[in-house]
Amino acid sequence: MRRLARTLGPVVMVMALATACGGGGGSDTPSSSGSKDASSSADAGGGDSNADLVIWTDSLKLKGVKKVADDFAAANGITVDVQAISEDLQGAFVTADAAGNGPDVVVGAHDWIGNLVQNGAIDPLNLSPDELSGYNPKAVQATTYDSKLYGVPYGVESLALYRNTDIVPDEPKTLDDAISEGEKAVSAGKAESALNLPVGDLGDAYHMEPILTSMGGYIFKYDPATGYDAKDVGIGGAGSVAAADKISELAKQKVLRTSISSDNSIALFTSGKAAFLVSGPWALADVKDAGFKYAIQPLPGFAGKDAAAPFMGAQAFMVAAHGANKDIAQEFVNNGVNSQDAMQTLYDETQLPPAMTAVADGLTDPDAKVFTDAAADAAPMPALPAMASVWEPLGKAYAAIVAGKDPASTIKAAGDTIRKAIADAG
């Protein structure tokens, strides 16, 4: 068998490359990485289902989506099949939809939309302005692409600052305060890490975004009226160089470390080894279970600098373009999901900060309120297909700076690489 496997190795590789093992453009994007860690079980669903409505989601959201879908099915006398795709949901969906065996509805992050639209995998929605006014305007903006709405948003997520209050009792006003408090705790032997912000050997541009923005940098120029401009790349500009210098300084202080990655950052915090953690709502359940007192606050900026603006991701229901039951899918998204009851159910089951204002206003959990506020201050993650050319080079540049490379020249080189890749992509 082994010999067969070895001889077939190259062939299998060829097949794997030729078929769909590709992590789509957004596979390295954080909104998926946030949930990737937790989604390990669940079947790698296939499109062959005889149900009247087939929905794909990830295993973290399975329960909530299933409940809403079941309610819709019962009210309309149809059958639904909600499938959890554990590995690369976006890539699997794009491939399956093009092949005509995808689902009718897909639940995913808004930053997929640019890629899904260029692949003709989703249809625009026609919610009236009245209906849309019930949602967090940033979430609506996030799911709008080319001035058309492509998803009904139900949850918003962004980074916030977790604090182990056993180690640091007082709330820091700025990021500098947090870092110096954290360092004090480390030198006092109360923690091994001052601030857990995932870097890893391959970098993490998503978690670094608050530092970039606080130091005045940006990835794409943002205009609230027209959205992001893929032609104006800010990496390599003055703000990004200031951020790179700051990152280099923090790395020298051992605050930022390549040994802390998205794989271990939450676990190190929950085991009490870190004073602060920069993470999103997906870490909340683990932190709650950790058994120590914690507090969450929106990410502050550096003293005397801009406010830190992490990326906001909106989770949304989207209608597949080549689904077998498009009318039912539209109906489900328009009326099954787009209701306060459904949104409340989704929040109750997934604990994701709600995108519908009426549900957000009714929140009693203080942690959820912090995340809702954090998302309101955050900037929507660009949904442009050009983002596929950004995540890797930028993340790797950050990792190189943390590992000791010259900050200014490194971030400028990354900017050049990104601009070239965008130009090459046409």
Place this chain on the structure above:
Amino acid sequence: MVDTQAPRSRRFTQPGRDGVLALLVKIVFLGIVVGTAIAITPALVSDGSWFFLVCVWLIVAVLVATYATGRALPGKYLVPGTLLLALFVVLPIGITIKTSFTNYGDGTRNSKDDTIAQIVGSSVTRSDSSPQYELTVATEGDPVKGPFTYFLVPQDDPEKVFTGTADGLEATDPGAVTLANGRVSAADGYTVLNIKQISAAADTLDEIAVPTDDGNFIVRSGTSEAFEGAPTLKYDESADTITDTTNDTVYSIKQVGDRELFVDSAGKRLSDQSWTANVGFRNYQKIFTDSRISSDFLRIFVWTVIFATVSVVSTFLLGLFFAMTLNDPRVRGQKIYRALLILPYAIPGFISLLLWSSFYNQDFGLINDLTGLNVNWLGSATMAKIAVLLTNLWMGFPYMFLVATGALQAIPEDLTEAARLDGAGGFAGFRRITFPLLLVTVAPLLVATFAFNFNNFGAIYLLTGGGPFSPDNPTAGGTDILISYTYRLAFGAGGVQIGFAAAVSTVLFVITGVVAALQFRATRSLEDVN
């Protein structure tokens, strides 16, 4: 007794004749094959997968011809292997090569017709003044074929009821219909369609656009609502252009990179959507002429060869060492040692690699913790290469141990015995007799292992992700081998380029084939020792 039995049993083994049990197995097997083919045929026909349909029935024909008739005896032994080879080796290679001549990837997943239909269809704009209607779809005839009528109740004026047909929109007497919750729930002479029936009739319903007086149409939004709107884009088939009717901008097709896009005269694109097209040898051209790709190619090729060679040699030597040691009858508890040595082999490779990846963590990893070192394993190119080789050694030596153990036991003891009598000491005997004999058996496996490691994607991707990366070059990492490097080129920055990846795979396939062929030729000389 024996003599009388002999002719009978010989008759049973005559070619073309089977025992009752064998016949039964044959019938059941062929029945399953034919039954499966019949079962999947309708699905293939409805999908229009003619190629696979032909393949399926060709396989059935070959199997039936081979096993249901008495002819072609050698075929009975060759057919299964040949079919599997064709299905799992030749067919994928064929598909890969075919894909390598297209631009299939992100933005070019669909056909041109489908793409144009989507671009135009997505441009449907709700007219500002139009009300949102509560929609009821009803029919006077058949719920599948129609004719269909839309009953529409404006949401902001629920006293009114309109009917919509292909002839247009007309106001109807609200008294003639039953209203429930602002919707028409029943109407005389009509059957109201439920959600499933609407979905089933969707294609027919899409054909009948209900025109309104403003030149717009009634557009369904789901199954219970509708609005008035019209597509703002129009495709002109003869000119192959799309016109924006709101401002008369004409978008014509322009080649951008390896795809065609609709752009206006100023070069502004209408949409990022393109379609699958043949690009000839352009993907291959790119591999050898794109500076971004060819500049790193040589360095990575060299490391790939080193990685594969060192992996094979180190695992073989360690495996052989253990095999030799445990082959000595003086060693007690051989079974336990063997079981322990095979342990790494029993853990799924994916898990081992991810575990090892975390072991190498500089601050929190097991290796630095245990050894008291502070090595930045995955952060420096040299250490990362060593880490990759160490891990691959751990993953691979049990296989070599098994192979060597088997091969050692196949070497006749009288040969080593004779060597000893001739005065060859322990090591000389090993070097002159055992090792060459062993190599004859093992050499082809070593070549196969080399070819496997040459494309050992998992070992690199899961352990280091190809890293570490130098800041000026995020595409070619310090531990990247050709396959992980090309994977990143194809699926990394810039989106998924499956056509290009297929071309790269084809090139890699050729390289691996040539390298393996050369090695097999070299190993043949080993057989001279016999």
